[in-house]
Amino acid sequence: xxxxxIWVQLTVPAGVDxxxxxxxxxxxxxxxxxxxxxxxxxxxxxxxxxxxxxHSVGPWPLxxxxxxEVRASDAPHTLELDARLWPMGxxxxxxxxxxxxxxxxxxxxxxxxxxxxxxxVPRAAQEVLLTPRNRETLDRLSDLAVGRSRAAxxx
Numbered sequence: 001x002x003x004x005x006i007w008v009q010l011t012v013p014a015g016v017d018x019x020x021x022x023x024x025x026x027x028x029x030x031x032x033x034x035x036x037x038x039x040x041x042x043x044x045x046x047x048x049x050x051x052x053x054x055h056s057v058g059p060w061p062l063x064x065x066x067x068x069e070v071r072a073s074d075a076p077h078t079l080e081l082d083a084r085l086w087p088m089g090x091x092x093x094x095x096x097x098x099x100x101x102x103x104x105x106x107x108x109x110x111x112x113x114x115x116x117x118x119x120x121v122p123r124a125a126q127e128v129l130l131t132p133r134n135r136e137t138l139d140r141l142s143d144l145a146v147g148r149s150r151a152a153x154x155x
Contacts, residue, residue, distance in 0.1 A: 002094060005110030006127045010138040012105045014149040016097050019105045020076030022144045023095060026053045029068070032140035034133045037063060047073045057085055068093075082114075089116015103149065107141065109134050 012019055022028055026042030035057050043051035047070045056063040064085060072080040077097050084090045096108040111130050113119045118126075 002110060004123070005092070005094060005112045006123070006130050006134070007108055007110045008131055008134045008138060009106060009108040010135070010142055011100065012107055012138075012142040012145055013103065014105060014142070014145040015103045016076045016099045016105045018149040018152070019097055019107060019141070019145040020079070021148055022141055023047065023079050024075065028144060029053050029055060032137060032144055034137045034140070040065065046070070047075075047079055049073055085118075086116065089118040090114055091118065105145075107138055109138055 022032065024047050026046040027039055029042075030036040030039050036055050037058060037060070038056040039053060040056065041054040043053070045051050046053065049070050049072060052067045052069045054065070054067050056065050058064055066084040066086060068081050068083040070079065071082050071092065072078065078095065080092065080094045082090055083093050091111050091113045094108075094110040096110075098106045098108075100106045111134060113121060113126060121129075
């Protein structure tokens with residue numbers, strides 16, 4: 001499945017631990033995931049396998065309430081999520097983090113619709129829709145990780 005995903009990547013000027021710390025903070029999800037508008041609850045133990053973020057997506061009052069569940073986690077290198085957004089379906093989203101230099105992390109984000117009507121959208125069309133959104137998601141993730149890194153360094 002991972003080879004079928006639509007991938008984007010970004011080099012982040014922050015350490016792997018700082019980047020993963022943002023992923024591990026379920027309450028920050030709406031601050032960096034494009035489209036997420038509100039976090040209602042984060043299961044205790046997030047991001048352990050099986051834990052969920054209960055979120056809303058979309059502009060008020062047209063919000064859809066759903067969940068994102070952790071499928072796999074290997075801190076601080078990988079996090080794989082099952083992101084639901086009914087009635088559109090669900091997607092698997094995978095983050096892979098790799099240190100490429102001191103305090104520099106390559107973040108790869110892959111996404112693929114796996115259930116519901118979204119799965120029927122041809123891959124090429126999914127790529128056109130997902131690539132710009134996921135690039136913006138990584139830009140936002142980067143900003144939070146860099147801010148966390150600078151705060152930890154006292155600056």
